[in-house]
Amino acid sequence: MYPSLKRDSRFSELTNEHIQFFKSTLGDDAAVIDGVSKDATDDLEPFNRDWMKKYRGHTKLVLKPKSTEEVSKVLKYCNENKLAVVPQGGNSGLVGGSVPVFDEIVISLSRMNKIRNFDDISGILVVDGGVIMEIADNFLAEHNHLYPLDLGAKGSAQIGGNVATNAGGLRLLRYGSLHGNVLGIEAVLPDGTIFDDLSTLRKNNTGYDLKQLFIGGEGTIGIITGVSIHCAQRSKAINVAYFGLPSFEHVQRAYKEAKIQLGEILSAFELMDARSQAFVHEVTGNKRPLEGDHPFYCLIETSGSNTEHDSEKLEKFLEHVMGEEIVSDGVLAQDETQVRQLWGWREGITEAIGHFGGTYKYDLSIPIKELYSLVEETRDRLNSKGLVGDDDSYPAIAVVGYGHMGDGNLHLNVPVRKYTQEVEDAIEPWVYEWIQKRKGSISAEHGLGIAKKKYIGYQRSDTMLKLMRQTKDLYDPNGIMNPYKYI
Amino acid sequence: MYPSLKRDSRFSELTNEHIQFFKSTLGDDAAVIDGVSKDATDDLEPFNRDWMKKYRGHTKLVLKPKSTEEVSKVLKYCNENKLAVVPQGGNSGLVGGSVPVFDEIVISLSRMNKIRNFDDISGILVVDGGVIMEIADNFLAEHNHLYPLDLGAKGSAQIGGNVATNAGGLRLLRYGSLHGNVLGIEAVLPDGTIFDDLSTLRKNNTGYDLKQLFIGGEGTIGIITGVSIHCAQRSKAINVAYFGLPSFEHVQRAYKEAKIQLGEILSAFELMDARSQAFVHEVTGNKRPLEGDHPFYCLIETSGSNTEHDSEKLEKFLEHVMGEEIVSDGVLAQDETQVRQLWGWREGITEAIGHFGGTYKYDLSIPIKELYSLVEETRDRLNSKGLVGDDDSYPAIAVVGYGHMGDGNLHLNVPVRKYTQEVEDAIEPWVYEWIQKRKGSISAEHGLGIAKKKYIGYQRSDTMLKLMRQTKDLYDPNGIMNPYKYI
Structure with a gap:
């Protein structure tokens, strides 16, 4: 699979003695999938392959600890015995970051799935790293709040994985990045140390904000076992509009006007070119939202607390951009079904192209x-x-x-x-x-995962790479955490 | 001033030879205030004292580099010669973080004051570290954007200092923290290395986000010379309301309702107790906004893109919380003068108390x-x-x-x-x-500065402190950056 890579000989091979330690430490049959002492290829398969079936590894062991303390015991042992590991959440990443490359042990967070706490006055949610994104968002919906991230894989992606990969997604424009929304992290370092920074405060100015290193750290310096995150009030009103535009210059003007006129309610501004929309049309056979062909299309979503106000703003905006000939044509969703239909022209692109x-x-x-x-x-x-x-x-x-x-x-x-x-x-x-x-x-x-590792030099200077590698060496001197990937 | 502290004997004493190096490197009379070869006590005074006149140091040398390269040359020399330094922005901090303790060299960013770039489509601003906050905000106002931070010291506070102290202030509720808004940092490390991460991208998932360590790092691992920051669209409409409430329980209910009903336009929810308002009344003699005495007062501000919509939301909210007896009494500012007057009851507290x-x-x-x-x-x-x-x-x-x-x-x-x-x-x-x-x-x-250093153990675990000190040692092995303070 990776002809240029060789298994790092610093790492030990798994033995039955290792397996015995893990079984007795985790103390539950369901917690260990053991492919060392017996054949367990089928059970191991979902942990060895990513969902795109693009990357594959050859692990012989999957561990599913149930608590931060168990993660700590397991990692400490792996570190002392030079056993390489791969932390795995929902395994929905796109760069091969969450599957093994060779025989690294997979540590799955799937059994750490408790919502620990939610404060509906401050909007601060505390969860285990293994809580699935959509489950958190549904829980928050019952309390009129929302998880500040949305993406296609939400049904399987875990919050610890969201944080480890610094997932962006559809709500970033409005709610900002995880670097601002994550208030606290509990993680286990390779030597078993529990990094206890699960603060639930919006403001806390007491020392280096080290938890930020785990946001986008892709599981290379520790395993995220707990997350505290600020969640916004859920909007009552969602409106969607879809436009055709004559040039990319016009798209930029439309975006600028949307920021001015829609301001605080603007929650998405998505771009689709003519070819992408032709693919969706060809594959789905759905009737196009607008007559005629346009070189560019945009989808605008607003979310706010008052339906009438939001509709009025969006209608006024539409009038303005059509009057000024910034957009050539446009349509406003009239109900929830139309909202979903219009979003389909954006969200359906990946599948249509893959056809x-x-x-x-x-x-x-x-x-x-x-x-x-x-x-x-x-x-x-x-x-x-x-x-x-x-x-x-x-x-x-x-x-x-x-x-x-x-x-x-x-x-x-x-x-x-x-x-x-x-x-x-x-x-x-x-x-x-x-x-x-x-x-x-x-x-x-x-x-980065394994897919972009070799291209990092196009992005980061030698100085930045040197400093990043110092951080890796400081936290993971034996290099056991998610090896062969990242920087 | 600090009886329990002793000057660290690892640090060299300043000599005329050092001064000669700095003068020839910075090449400009205005760039060096030299209290070593001559008496310059008066000129040095503003750099040795903080604005509250609570902390004082005894520097004999102030350097004002004009470029990142000059900062690099100066720091490299200091590091090689074991000369301790204190980075200084607007010197408006509250914990003694920006004044020397003994004879540390002050490196003032005041001459690095250029706005480098602004993109009015993305709202991303790039500035020198020494640009004054209010100057940036005024510049942004001309382009219908706003600096995502507001605080009393904005007329002197510098952006590099904002970032180094992770300043919070009045706009955090709406626009979030600097950890989310700062997109890039250029900094100089003690050994002269230029940390070149001045990205202007909202999304960039390529390696550890090391720049986060400088946000709230209080000048202990490097000097911030450039900042790239995401700025929101400036709101056209500002509305302010002021309430009296019978208990803190009621304040919490009012906050919860404000989040639900005002949602995306809520930009401040400030709490003032009865005693604080009595002090403001006593000192200013101003007529109180509400009749009678209330145990608690709140100030709510909304900022949005449509005055009518915002007023309607706020009026409806007021009706609701008064109808439900969540608040006892309330008043809505009718014009800009009243907006300022109502804010005066919150912003005037510090001065009134200090009287x-x-x-x-x-x-x-x-x-x-x-x-x-x-x-x-x-x-x-x-x-x-x-x-x-x-x-x-x-x-x-x-x-x-x-x-x-x-x-x-x-x-x-x-x-x-x-x-x-x-x-x-x-x-x-x-x-x-x-x-x-x-x-x-x-x-x-x-x-933390020097004021809170001794109390950090009440806040952070030994594990977190150990990891923070590792970071400090990694970036500043000679310990020359802002010594005696922080963790």
Whole structure:
């Protein structure tokens, strides 16, 4: 699977003695899947493969501790015995960060799934690391609050994993990043030390904010066992509008106007290019929301506490941008069904594109002004090399761009009839060089994992990498935590 | 000044040779205030004293570099020559963090005051560390954006200092903390290394987020020379209401209702107790906003994009909380003058209290449910010891509580006729023990500096302190950065 990688010989091989220790420590049959003393390939399979079936490892052991103390005992033993480990939440990541590369032990947080506390005055939620995102959000909905993150994998993604990967998603524009919303973290360091910073305070200015290192640390310096997070009031009113626009210049003007006129109720501003919408139409057969063809489409969502006020603001905004010819055409969802239908034109893109074969996917941050230039330049590049076209003789089908416009986050997708070295070589590392020149990010929200590890030099200076590696060495001197990945 | 502290003998004494190096490196007469080769006591005075005149140091040298490269050269030399330094921004801190303790060299950022860039589509501002907060906010106002922080010292506080102290202030409830809003930091490490992480991206998931260590790092691991920060759209409409309430239980209900009904437009929920408002009335002589006496008062501010909508929401909210008898009485500002007048009853407290002599001040975070219990218990405690009363025979005048209710941030103030050991011993360390039991914070927004250093053990576990000291040793092995303070 990874021809350039070799198993690190510093790490011990698993023995029956190790297994005995884990079984007696965790004391529950359900807590250990043991593929060392017997064949357990099928039971281990879901922990060895990611959901895209793109990455695979060869673990022989899965441990499911039930408490922070158990995590501590297990990690301390692994550290002393030089056993490499991979922390695993919902295993819904996109960069191969949560599956083993070789025979690392998987430590699954799935049995640490308690909601510890919720204060409905402050809106502060405290949970075990293994609580599933959607379960937390449903619980919060009953208390008129919302989990400040939303993403496609919410039905399986765990909160500890959200934090470890610094997941972004659909609500970032409105509710901000986890670096601001996470108030406290409890984690276990490789030597078994319990990092006890599960503060439930919005303001706390007492020393270095070390918990931030675990946010986006991708399980390389410790395992997150508890999270305290600030949750906002749930909005009563959700409105959605969908526009067609003549150019990316117009998209930028529309975004600027939306920020001014919709201000505090703006909760999403999504960009979709013509090609992405054609794919959704072709695959779903759904009637298009607007007549005619437009080079660009946007979806705007507002969330607020008063339906009438929000509708009035959105209607006024629509009138303005159509009157000024910033947008060519637009439609406003009239009910919840239409809200879901319009969102389908954005959320259905990934599936529609995947329908035809493979896809080269890039999750990039780019200064907004240049956001779409990359799609155009990639299209020109593949065109000039004769690699993209409508008939089956071309390896690539199209070059598609969409994403979270408000966050400067572009998803560049190149659907292909089959994966070929030619197409890959035409895009990489060129795309990373392009990003490097604009000081963008080679991974906006997916993280590094094993997929982006080799490209980190396009993003970070030698100084920053040196400092990051110092942090890794300080927290994990034996290098047992999620090896072969990250920086 | 600090009888228990001794000058650390590891640090060199300043010589004329050192001065020569700094003069030739900075190459500008205005860049060096030299109290070594000549008497410059008066010129050095503002750098040796904080604005409260509570802390004082004895520096003989102030350096004012004009670029990141100059900061780098200066720090590298100091590190090699074991010269201790204190980074200084606007010197408006409250815990003695920005003035020297002994003869540390002051490195003032005052000449690094350029606004480097602003993107009015994304709302991302990039500035030198020495840019004054109010200047940035005025600049942003011209572009319909706002600096996401507001505090009394904004006319002198610098952005680098805001970030280094992780300042909280009045806008945190709405716009969140600097850990979420700061997108990039450029800093110089003690060995002269330039920490180049001045990203202007909202999403960037590529390695440990080390810049977070500088946010609230209080100048102990490096000097912040550049900041990139996300700024929100400036609201067109500001509304303010002022209430009287019968109990703290009612204050909590009012806050909960405000979150539900005002949701996205709520920008401040401030708490003032009866005694605090009596002080403001006594000192200013202003007519009280409400008839009669109430045990508690609250100030609510809303900021939004539509004046009519916001007024309607606030009026409906007022009707509801008065109808339900959650508040006893209330008034809504009718124009900008009244907005300022009502805010005066909150913002005027510090000055009014200070009118009678000294004040013991505590800036605490407490879970909201118990927020006001501390004021009551402190009052009972001083009463039972016969230390507080109306006539001049008592050392303490009153026990007063107010603060940012929405952030769980209480300012406990004990104005005294004169400072006495008896009053101090009655409050400390008792107040810190009280906070420790409730898992609150001994410093919500002011930081540690030299004032709170000795109490950090009430807040942080030995594990957390050990990890923090490892970070300090990693970045500043010679310990030259802002010594004698912090953790």
